[in-house]
Amino acid sequence: MPYVKAQKSKAYFKRYQVKFKRRREGKTDYRARNRLINQDKNKYNTPKYRLVARFTNKDIVAQIIHASISGDIVLAAAYAHELPRYGLEVGLTNYAAAYCVGLLLARRTLKQLEMDAEYEGNVEATGEDFTVEPAETRRPFRALLDVGLIRTTTGNRVFGVLKGALDGGIDIPHSDKRFAGFNKDSKQLDPEVHRKYIYGGHVAAYMRNLMEDEPEKYQSHFSEYIKRSIEPDTIEGMYKKVHAAIRASPEAKKSEKAPTKEHKRYNLKKLSYEERKAKLIDRLKALNSAAGVDNDSDEDD
């Protein structure tokens, strides 16, 4: 075998400093997290809530979280896979679904804190920039948007979640620069375009486009829509119904799960300190009795 020079010597490993675990996993941006969590010391134990929006390939996760030394605490959470309960079964990761999840999360937290009657938010989604007005009795619930590691481009779905939460009645400092429909040249948000995205207008336009030009691709791509007989024109109505259903009953429903089965253990179970010591004593006793020497007093040290 040809001589291969070892690249990573023992010295390399001895001096290597690992990054934080979540940084190694590539899940947390600590620079951003530091700035989101840091609370003014003269505000003592007041929690600083952040609205966490994360997207997976098939689901959207939106949570309101505040940090603590023993671990972050989630106040309320909303998932895209809950939307079938409100009448939305397809397209669970698009902009319109993100809006629904944000709205659901906002109504859920406000209901939990018993502020939902005061802060209705924007009932009719118009796509314009809406900020919550402080009511007479209580100040609005304030959270900060935590995007995670995504690139914040104009029209990104996290801002769909943001818009949904805003219209739900949560106070989140923001600007309209990154909403879908913001025109870079005129530096203005076009509320019509944003409203189109909130009601899935962009999806409907693509559906119409495919129906005309490539019917086979339309059949394969939107097969679930066709199965539920959702036409491009009915999409907006569907989303309006979903918004109304969300506002009507936003509480979380506990899912009934069957108790988990006991699985066969394929690897050895780690023993506790007492168990290991006991094992050692047994081994020594066996050795000594086999050798024929009685040395029991030594093992009990």
Add this chain to the structure above:
Amino acid sequence: MPAGHGLRSRTRDLFSRPFRKKGYIPLSTYLRTYKIGDYVDVKVNGAVHKGMPHKFYHGRTGRVWNITKRAIGVEVNKQVGNRIIRKRIHVRVEHVQPSRCTEEFKLRKIKNDQLKAEAKAKGEVISTKRQPEGPKPGFMVEGAMLETVTPIPYDVVNDLKGGY
């Protein structure tokens, strides 16, 4: 060139981060809350340049007298000449740790209150004062062998090892 006496002079090792603990500082330092009257240790974190105390205060313990947005005011004793002055410094939270100097006292307070409440319920009088360690009790020496040691006469031959 003469030796400088700048603010951070002679702090090459004092302010350096420990081995394999460089880079990002854990976020629990930012999550701790401090109240006025708490005891805190001042320990400089070289990774954060703002709000650093002078090297004299590294390792000192003081009480909190003020809390601002990102920093804490600590009152530390400093000996100047023939007197001790109570100095008030402001330090960012990264350079401060909660002190454990009063921990034992606080725990003892709680335990004593508990003991006193129990004794009051039972109607007996107890003293919760700490007693200093007394002299050790007497004991018998077991299994001692008496060995008489006498000096041996000087032997010239043995001491000159091979040298003659």
